[in-house]
Every structure is written in C-alpha cells, then in structure tokens.
Amino acid sequence: MHRPAVNRRSFVLLGATTAMAAGAGVPMASAATPTAVPAGAPMPVRIVDDKATAATRALFAYLMRQQGSGILFGHQHALSYGVTFTTQDGKSSDTKAAVGDHPALFGWDTLILDGDERPGRKDATEAENIAALSLCIRQADALGGINTLSAHMPNFVTGENFYDTSGRVVSQILPGGAKHTQFNAFLDRIAKAVKGARRPDGTLIPVVFRPFHENNGGWFWWGAGHTTSAEYVEIFRYTVEYLRDTKHVRNLLYAYSPNSSFGGDPAGYLKTYPGDGYVDVLGYDAYDNSAGSEAWLESLVQDLAMVVRLAEEKGKVPAYTEFGESGEEGRDPQWFTKLLGAIEADPLARRVTYMETWANFGGSTRSYVPTPGHALHADFVRYAQDPYTVFASDLRGVYAARTTAVRNAPFMHLVTPTDRQRLTSAEATVRVRVTHASASRVTYSVDGGRARQLRLDADGFHCGDWPIDPFWLDNRSVTLSVDARVNGRTLTDSALVLLGEVAPLPAGWVDDFEGYAGDDATLSEAYSHVNANTTTLSADHKASGSYGLAYSYDFSSAGYTGIGKTVDADWTAFSALVLWLQGDGSANGATLQIVSDGAYFEYNVPLSDTTGREIRAPFSEFRPAPWDTAHAGEVLDAAHLAKVATFNLYLGHGSGGPAEGVVYVDSIRAE
Numbered sequence: 165m166h167r168p169a170v171n172r173r174s175f176v177l178l179g180a181t182t183a184m185a186a187g188a189g190v191p192m193a194s195a196a197t198p199t200a201v202p203a204g205a206p207m208p209v210r211i212v213d214d215k216a217t218a219a220t221r222a223l224f225a226y227l228m229r230q231q232g233s234g235i236l237f238g239h240q241h242a243l244s245y246g247v248t249f250t251t252q253d254g255k256s257s258d259t260k261a262a263v264g265d266h267p268a269l270f271g272w273d274t275l276i277l278d279g280d281e282r283p284g285r286k287d288a289t290e291a292e293n294i295a296a297l298s299l300c301i302r303q304a305d306a307l308g309g310i311n312t313l314s315a316h317m318p319n320f321v322t323g324e325n326f327y328d329t330s331g332r333v334v335s336q337i338l339p340g341g342a343k344h345t346q347f348n349a350f351l352d353r354i355a356k357a358v359k360g361a362r363r364p365d366g367t368l369i370p371v372v373f374r375p376f377h378e379n380n381g382g383w384f385w386w387g388a389g390h391t392t393s394a395e396y397v398e399i400f401r402y403t404v405e406y407l408r409d410t411k412h413v414r415n416l417l418y419a420y421s422p423n424s425s426f427g428g429d430p431a432g433y434l435k436t437y438p439g440d441g442y443v444d445v446l447g448y449d450a451y452d453n454s455a456g457s458e459a460w461l462e463s464l465v466q467d468l469a470m471v472v473r474l475a476e477e478k479g480k481v482p483a484y485t486e487f488g489e490s491g492e493e494g495r496d497p498q499w500f501t502k503l504l505g506a507i508e509a510d511p512l513a514r515r516v517t518y519m520e521t522w523a524n525f526g527g528s529t530r531s532y533v534p535t536p537g538h539a540l541h542a543d544f545v546r547y548a549q550d551p552y553t554v555f556a557s558d559l560r561g562v563y564a565a566r567t568t569a570v571r572n573a574p575f576m577h578l579v580t581p582t583d584r585q586r587l588t589s590a591e592a593t594v595r596v597r598v599t600h601a602s603a604s605r606v607t608y609s610v611d612g613g614r615a616r617q618l619r620l621d622a623d624g625f626h627c628g629d630w631p632i633d634p635f636w637l638d639n640r641s642v643t644l645s646v647d648a649r650v651n652g653r654t655l656t657d658s659a660l661v662l663l664g665e666v667a668p669l670p671a672g673w674v675d676d677f678e679g680y681a682g683d684d685a686t687l688s689e690a691y692s693h694v695n696a697n698t699t700t701l702s703a704d705h706k707a708s709g710s711y712g713l714a715y716s717y718d719f720s721s722a723g724y725t726g727i728g729k730t731v732d733a734d735w736t737a738f739s740a741l742v743l744w745l746q747g748d749g750s751a752n753g754a755t756l757q758i759v760s761d762g763a764y765f766e767y768n769v770p771l772s773d774t775t776g777r778e779i780r781a782p783f784s785e786f787r788p789a790p791w792d793t794a795h796a797g798e799v800l801d802a803a804h805l806a807k808v809a810t811f812n813l814y815l816g817h818g819s820g821g822p823a824e825g826v827v828y829v830d831s832i833r834a835e
Contacts, residue, residue: 179405200739209443210479210570212418213408214600218567220370220415223310224444225565227481231515232470235484235507236554238269238312238520239533243303244282245523248535252283253305258524258533259555262541263548266556269520270304272297274315277353280325294357301361305369309557312419312485312520313358316373319385320346326384329809330732334391334399339581339595339625351403355411368415370563374485377404378423378449381730382692382810389692389730389810393436394583394659400438401577405599409624421447421485427696427721428466431473441575441599446475447485452503453670453791455495461506463721476515484519488532491791493537500547508552519551558679574601576648576655579625583659584686586666590634596617596626596646598655603648611642618646662686672738672834674729677701677711687713694726697815705776705828707744712830717752719817719824728757728812735805738834741781746828747771754820756781757812760804763788763795771815771827780835808834 183233209221209228230236242257249256259267267271276284276297283300284293301311318324320343322333337347354373361369379396382389386396400420407413420443426432437443448471454460468484475482489499496502507513521532534540547553579595581587594608596618606626607615618626626648636642645658666679685702691699696718706712717725741756747770754769764787770778786800798804811832817823 170736190669206566206568208570209567210572212404212442213414213416214571214572215408215414216416216569217414219367219563220417221567221569222563222565223370223372224417224481225567226562227445227483227517228479229565230517230554231482232453234554234558235504235514235516236310236518236559237548238270238271238304238310238518239267239313239523240271240273240520241523241525242267242270242533244300245525246480246535247524247526247531252303254306256685258531258535262533262535262747263545263555264567265548265558266307266309267520267638268309268516268554268556268559269312270300270307270309271312271314271520271523272300272304272314272316274350275353276300277350278318279358287502288691288725290353294353294360297357298360298362301358301369301371302363305361305363308559308562310372310518310562311361311369312372312374313354314377315354315373316384317350317375317386320350329382329385329390329730331385332390333385334395337404338395338399338580338582339623340593348406350410351406355407355413358413358415361415368734370415370417372419372445373407373416374419374421374445374447376400377419377421377485380422380432380693382730387692389690389728392582392584392689392704394585396436396580398577400436401442401597403577404438404442405597409599410700417444417481418442419445419447419483419485421445421449421483424448424450424467424694425722426467426470427463427465427718428470429696430470432696433467433470433474434695439575439577440478440480441572443480445483445485446471446478447480447483449486450484451486451488451490452499453490456489456499456502459723461502464503465510465513466507466721468507468516469510472512474517482516484516486522487519488530489540490530493530494534498538498543499540500543501550504547504550504553514552549681572600574650574653574655575599576603576646576650576657578644578646578659580659581644581659581661584662584683584689585659586664587632588637588663588665590632590637592630592632594628594630594644594646596648596657597624597672598626598648598650601650603737605649606646608644608646610644612645615647632663638668639681641683664684672733674731674832674834675708675713676831676833677706677713678709680711682711690729692728694728694814695722695724696720697725697727698725702828703761705746705830707776707778707830709830712744712828714826714828715813715815717815717824718828719752719821723817724752724814726757726812726814728810731808731811733808735783735808735834736802736807739780739783741767741783741786741811742835743779743832744776744830745769745773745779746776747773748822748825748827749774750821750825751818752825753816753818754827755812755814755816756786757789757810757814758783758786758800758808759810759811759812760800761807763798763804764792765789765798765800765804776828778831 248261279286702714
C-alpha cells in the first residue's frame, strides 16, 4: 500500500555541543553541518544520553535520516483503546481497521502507571501497572512500530489530576521542595517500566519520552502562569538527569514539545527550552478547530518550518508531536489530505519526521483516527495511501544503523534558586549540578561579592547555605552567580533573585501590575500566553499607581491571542468583573473569560474607545463560550463563582481590524 520510505544518504547531522539556554553556563557551538562518514564506519550521533543503547542511538540516526523522505504516522493508545475492538490483544488497532496497517508510532502515557488509562487498572498493584506499560511497549515493538511515551502527571501537591493547576507544583517538586521525594517516586516507576520493556533476546526497546508537553499553555500545572520559565527548564533538566544519571535508564530519547502557535518566532518556542544537552526531539503540538482553514494551515506550516530550521541548527529530530481535528467532526471531508498537502508543499515543514494523533477513547469522544463509517474515513485512507506517509509496514532499517555516541561536554547549571524566584526568608540553599565531568571547585557570589564555596552532597548537587541579610528582604533584586572549575575551564551560570514579600492583593483582585518590581520578564512569567502577543509594563497608560499593562497583539498567524492568570478564589461576595481598559480605536474586540469548575464564561468588549475607561461586566451577563458545548446554558452563578480558577483576556481580529496593535489594561478585579 505504501512506498518504502528509505533514505540512502550516508551521513547524519551532528548537533551543537551544548545550548546556552535559560542561563546555561556553556556557550552554544556552531550550527550543525553534515559530516561525511567513511563507508563501513559507524555513524557518530550526539544525543542526550551518550551511554544509550545501540538500538536507541540507531533510532535517533534513523529519525534524522528520515527527514524529507516521508512523515511517519503515529497514534496514541493505538492498541489499548478503539472503536473497532474491545480487548488489547497486541494485534488490533483502529488504524489497522481503517487502512489495513498499524501506525508507525505507538504512543503511550504514564497514566497507565496510575491505573487511569488501559491497560493499567485502579485496582492493580504498582508492580502490575508498571508491567502493563512495559507490555504495551513490547507489543508495539513486536509489530515493528516505534514507541513514544507522554506524561500526564498528577498534581503532587493536591493529589488531583494534571488539570489541577493549583499549588505551584513545579516549585514543590524541584530539589529542596516539599514534594520532591514524591516526584522521585513517580520517576522511579517510569524507570522501572521503561527498563522492563525488553525484546525476547533481552535487549531494551527504545522509547521517545515526552514530559511536560504544551507547557506554554496554562491548562497543565507545569504550564505558563503556574511556573516560571526557569523553573520549567530546571524540572525538565532534573527529570532527564534523574532518569539518565541516577536511575541509569539507557533506552530513552527526550522530546520537548510546546503548543501552537508562535507565528514562526523561535524566541517564543525557545523561551523554556531546556538546552541541547537535554533534548533529542524538537516537537510541536497543534490541533485544528477551524475546519482546516487556510489561515490555520498557513500558521501551522510557518511554525513547523521554524521547528525544522531549529532542529537543523541544533542537530535534533523535528516532529509534529500531537495533531488532530477539533471542533465538530468531519466538517471538512478532505481534512487529512489538505493537512498533508500543506506540510508536504513547504520545503522545510515537510522535513518533520513524524506526526502523531491522539487516542480513540471510544464512546462519545472524538475519533482522531477515523474508522469505516466515519465522515473522514475515505480521506484518511487517501492520506495513508499517499507515498509521503509512513505506516508500520513501510518502516525499514529503524534499528540497523551502526553508530557511536559523541561524548557529551561538561555542563553546569544553577538548580536553586531559579531565575526570578522570590525568596522571603533570611536563609536559602544554593544548588548547582555539574554533569559529564567532576568539578574541582564550585562557588557562588551575590552581586559580585565574595565567593563562597559549595560542597558536593549525597544527591550529586554542589550545595551551600546562603544567609540573606534580613534588611535585604525589601523587594529588591540581586544577581546570584555560580562558577565551577572543570577540566581547567570555568563554567558559569546566574539568576536574578527577588528578595522579600510582596503585599498581597485585596480579595477579588486579579492584578494591579504593581508587584513586578518594574520588570517585564517577571510580569510575562505570571501569565500564560496563547498565540502571538507581548506583555510589558506601561508607566504612561494606567488607571492608578505606577504601572498598567501594555498588551501588544499580532494576528498575522492566528485570528486571536490571549493571556491568562491563575485566580483560584471564591468570588461569591462579588457581582461583576471590573477593569480599566484603553482600546486602540480598532474594529478588533476583547473577550473577558472566567474559568470556573471546568466551564468557560465570556463577556465581550469592543476596543473602539481610546480614552481609557473602567469597564464593569456583571457576572449575570457572562455566557458560556460558544465552543464550550458541554456547559451550554449554564450561568455564572454562586456555585461557579465559588470555584473561579482562571481569568483570561483574549483579543480577537474583527472584520477590517488591523493585524497588530496595543491595548492597555489596569486594575483587574471582582467587585
């Protein structure tokens, strides 16, 4: 059915030695360039784990070679959930039923370990659920497929699921945090499951591991607005280091996958990038709720091209790590082929190695893989028959390459405190990690003062106490610098640390924009950002105080953009949402959105007024978002106001409105 997609090039792209990301202490090397490999010689590959198994290195080499030769199709939970079968027998899948072949990639999730997804069970023991995930990986490998593993992790603070964004979880699971031990126990289970996934001959099966995905959105506890960029970078690095260096898991490649869209801007994509030494796959997630509109396809291709360009510079695998049609199913009967055609037509976007869609959970949930009888089935068959798509039977030589690992360069990073972390007590612990080498001396200093030596502890951190003068706890900022002497070189890293308490806002307040010490980066970290926008503090446009918010929008890649902030409050004592707003005189519009108990309530405001005035939006006039059909007809009543989770401010492109502009906001609160 498919043309075998085999690339016969005799070279592999080699990546940069180490990235300088989020304060990394080692400068990034030059861009990757093709390196010729003599005939018969093993291919050198540079991956996160330079002690990885031969099969894991070979998988990376295969994915690198595959670029431009065809896109591998993947399906989450292909063997464990479906509408065409009921029992996981290791042979049945909806993809097989739809097109006569299994997917090239089989996706799994750590929810199996908690018994929240099949074949895991709530009534099973920990060991049984670990074995269940190992079984899934073995079954997919036996069918000739490649395995990926996502991580929808529980909220380690509250015990709720990944959608519970309360508790500032990342700060609590980092080293020194109150829930760090629980997080380690979770990683221990992942390590056991992956190390238990072996072929009949005992060799480990490679897996592409994708933790902390879609972090630029605000819907997961590891997402924007619930953690800072620096905290995200450090928890990603810690996860890799714990699995690789502490648990000695040798069959993982590591994927980084923010969510759409970036307007093709690499700065936004790299804002939380953990560094070249911690990522093998540059991923990108994007779902379509526009029925395959040209605007969405153009935005998607623009971002995928950006990801491919970055991957080529860094020697990484580019991938479309999650995709699917959202909204009403089957609105465009050519959705799959239009999507493939748009990607394939772009000289860069077409180089993404794989595209993986989500699970067919059954019942009333969406069928991301359309089976016979579905409105998109015929088009999915055409998609599968296209010579540029790759399914399981098309895979050739995935683990055949003879490779040798390029040794990783020494790397040092400041683990705690993280950049722009606020410390409120007179004592703190400085932690530094040095990897791939031993450091002869590690020190820290504050604002260029006297260097103090750190000592290596039992967990592999160079640690030391930082006594903070109580008089410094006055909302000032200081620069904490760390140096490590490694192999005759000095590696450095630093963080801007905020000292002292910030006066809490009154009840009902979302933001007055006074608590960011005048720092735009700190402001940006407090909000989640959807699509292209920039937030800065404005001293000239405000309702009161020293600052308001300058909210710059860009609709060139999407018809809307948004920012959001966690609230987690009871607003039953209030009757309206109030804010000061200065529009830009355009035909564009603003939407005030309150998220409560899983429902999304909205109130629309025009941007035509340029004078700057107070807007009062009665809660009684908020309505469920048009797309939130699950809560159609609900009202923002006392029951919902008791559970306000998030405030979002969206800007939408109106007919005839400009694509770019700035609006100003201040004093957002419930009254």
